[in-house]
Amino acid sequence: MTSFNNPIIPGMAPDPSIIRVDHDYYIATSTFHWNPGVQIFHSRDLVNWSLITYALQHDEVNLRGTNTPAGIWAPHLSYDEQTHKYWLAYSHMQNMAGREFNADSYAMSADSIYGPWSAPVYLTSIGFDPALFHDADGKHYVSILEWETRTGYQAPGHIVIAEIDLENGGIIGDWHRVTTGFTTRGCAEAPQLYHHDGYYYLLIAAGGTGYAHGVEIGRAKQIFGPYEPNPTGEPIITSSPQHLFSLGDPDAGHFEMINPHSRMQKAGHGSLVQTPDDEWYVAHLMSRPLKGTTLNPLGRETSLQKMTWTSDGWLQMADGSNLAKSTFEGPRATSGPQDLTADDLDITFQTVTPDQHFMTPYQSQTTDWVNTTERPGYLRIHGRNSFFSQVNPAIMATRATSLNYTVQTTVDFAPVHYSQTAGLGLYYDSNNWIYLCLCPSADGQHTIVKVLQAKLGDRLDHRFDVAIVPANHADLKLDYVNGQATFAYRFTATEDWLTLGSAYDVTYLSDEGVNGEPGEIGGFTGLFNFIGSVDAYQHASVADFSHYQVRNHLTRKEN
Structure with a gap:
């Protein structure tokens, strides 16, 4: 047998939900504050994956202010063999303050994985992580975490199951509380049913969601239970197989569980799939921290483990370990072969719509602020809010997808006001980013290039390292190496690159380094590269980008 490298989907691709329809495999992953919502990847061999579409592309949700x-x-992706419909269930987490975790969950269906998807049908607000199960008798069920808010009760709550009317979205009968977890690790969530x-x-x-993460399993003869736990009393997949007792502990970090040998x-939050040859795999999330740290810039990625069934009917990893x-x-x-360089990008702007790899925080991509038609061959970005905005940042x-890579672009930009900028950078969220940009000089007499930065909500203006930009045109380059970012510029393609300032420590642009909701350990989304523009003057300036290139210098095997 041939071995292949994890992750199969590098970069922000958490909470993978995998299905097979005939000889095609699909994975859906979380997208948090990013639009379009819900990435969908495709493979024919479980090894090589490509982004093919998004499920939430038409303002089905409003992510402004997230x-x-x-x-x-x-x-959660599923396929109903009786109706030949694809189904997608998801949660819109709207509030996490006070650990209330207010989420509304919905379901959508489509005849094709590419859509069009039906309008979302409301399911419940009982908790988060809904999953649909289509039983052989034609009945449908939803499983979900019921979020616990009562003082003195085991957090985060029970896994519950109910029959559901998928046509109208109503719960049939009562919710059935079936478990608070099958091991002592606690924090049971993301329930998925299989028969x-x-x-x-x-x-x-x-x-x-941190270093103690794992995949657990239980089974029952009846769908509402009672469910017996896997007899090992431990997760069937984890990065840290040492025993842990943490019932009721809401901590998502568990840094004491980091595995120094891995x-x-x-590794956790898994989803099961069967091949046509009766082989079994679990797709699961994982992370790759910067060496010597507990910081994960790339967020949570998708990996794959081969599984087998034991003689007494329990699922385990094929090598017998967990x-x-x-x-x-x-x-x-x-x-x-496995294409380990498939995540490189070389994007030009010759098509009517921008390349589908581009995502936008908080707001949707609409032609009034980003398009390829006003100046054919260029991506034109109209400047909007500051990048601190959670409403309309033009990004x-x-x-x-790597811990060692280069991003490069070329921009034309003629600012007339000190609040107008355009350029290239790194972005985690509205409080945390760094940006090599063109902007006016302090006296307004020249266009210059400099670095602006947001760190934990503070604005840093690196105003002593600048260069004058002739003709309002520049090539911009970013080198990211293990949490250090170096910026460079040139004004014609025949010139040598000139470094601006020194290397910047951007290790904080990671899941554990940012300032997420109070009570949370930063975030669990991931780092992005971006081009963008700001105009807090009249929203009248435009930045024209002629290309966008990403070259990963370390593959997912070497990172």
Whole structure:
């Protein structure tokens, strides 16, 4: 058998939900405050994956004002064999203050994975991480975490299951509380139902979203239980197999559980799929921290583990352990190769719509502020709010997918007011970013290039390292190496690159380094590269970008 490298989807691709329809595999992942919402990836071999579409593309949700790390959580893909419809369930997390965790959950359907998707049908506000199960008798069920807010009760709550009317969205009968977890790790969430050899299996995430994360399993003869836990009493997949007792502990970090012998950390939140040859795999999230730290700039990525069923009907990793691996055995029908450079980007702007890899924080991509038609061959970005804004920041961004890479662009920009800027940078959220930009000099006599930065909500103006930009035109470059960012510029393609300032420590642009909601450990989204523009003067300036290139210098195997 051939081994392949994890992650299979690098960069921000958390909470993977995997399905197979005929010989096609699909994975949906969370997108939080980013638009379009819910990334959908495709593969024919479980090894090589490509982004093909998004489910929430038409303002189905309003993400303006979303605090880190709220937004669109844990989408769940399913396929109803009887109706031949694709279904997607997701939560819109709107508030996490006071650990109230107010989320509304919805379901949508489509005849094609590419859509069009139906209008979202409301499911519940009982908690988050809904998943649909289509039983052989034609009935449908939803499983979800019921979020616990009562003092003195085990947090975060029960996994609950109910029959559901998918056509109208109503719950049929009562919610059934089935478990608070199958191990002592606590923080049970993301319940997903499967039926195999006469049992209903409930796969759940546990241990919080940090270093104690894992995948747990239980089973029952009846869908509402009672569910018996996996007899090992431990997760079936985790990066940290040491025993942990943390019932009722809401901490998502558990830094004491970091595994010093593993490149892969935080393995958990899994989803099960069967190949046509009756092989079984779990897609799960994981992270790769910067060496010597507990900081994860790339957020939570998607990996794959091969599984097997034991003689007494329990799911386990194919090697008999529960330690998630950085390589996995591919399906028998797959011989490779695995394209480890597929995440490089070389984008020009010759099409009517921008490349689908571009995502936008908080607001949607609309032609009134970003388009390729006003100046054909260029991506024109109209300056809008400051990048501190959670309403209308004019940012076009792509997921960072390596810990060593270069981003490059060329921009034409003629600012006339000190609040107008345009350029290239790194972005986590509205409080945390860094930006090599063109802007007016302090006296307004020249266009200059300099670095602006947001760190934990503070604005830093690196105003002593500047260069005058002739003709309002510049090539801009960003080198990211293990949490250090270096910016460079030139004014013609034949010139040498000139470094602006020194290297900037941007390790804080990571899940554990940012200032998320009070009570949370930063965020759990991930780092993005971006081009963008600000105009807090008249919203009248435009920045024209001729290309956008990302070159990863370390593959996912080497990171």
